[in-house]
Amino acid sequence: MRALALCLSLILATPALAVQPDEMLADPGLEARARMISREIRCPVCQGESIDDSNAQISRDLRLIIRERLVAGDTNQEVIDFVVDRYGEFVLFNPRATGWNWVLWLAGPAMLVVAGGGVFLALRRRSAAPEDRLSAEDEARLRELLKD
Structure with a gap:
């Protein structure tokens, strides 16, 4: 029973990607490029998540824009430049x-x-720095004082 509970908790702990099936492109090459670009763009609302992982509406809009630009024939850099021009360099996980x-x-x-x-x-x-050692006279005097 514990093993089953552990397996279920591990399955539920996996990250849920926010990309919805209706967003995905039919061309696997373009979809792979879109996912790669989406992982480099920070969600303007969540800030700690990429738009690939975020469920925010603006992230969905950005994912759709990226896919539209790729279908239109833009290169990866042109798509990233378009998003940066629109939202600023803040949206880049790795600033230029x-x-x-x-x-x-x-x-x-x-x-x-x-x-x-x-x-x-x-x-x-x-x-x-000079060492903190006692001179011979001081050692002799210390011995005399300790004898008393």
Whole structure:
């Protein structure tokens, strides 16, 4: 009984794709291209999901627009450019490395370099610091004080 419950819970835990049968194209090649593009576009409402996974109405509209553009003969890049022109670069899961987006692309590696430099300098200062050892006179005096 437990095994059956486990199997059912695993089956129900699989992601449900939002693409409806009436949206799918008859041409498997075009449908594959549409699905690939849909996975690269973020749902403007859900923000954490692609339009391929989202059940929002705007995601459905975007999926239909993508398929219409592909049927009309647009290339993948032309379809993506059309969506970006309409909704802005926010809808791309992987923003283009142009303009101000360079700041986003370079900020992570720059912070890593700065942090690594800080660690290097801290370790260098630590190894260059004089050691905290007692002089011979201080050790002798300490022994005398401990005897008393």
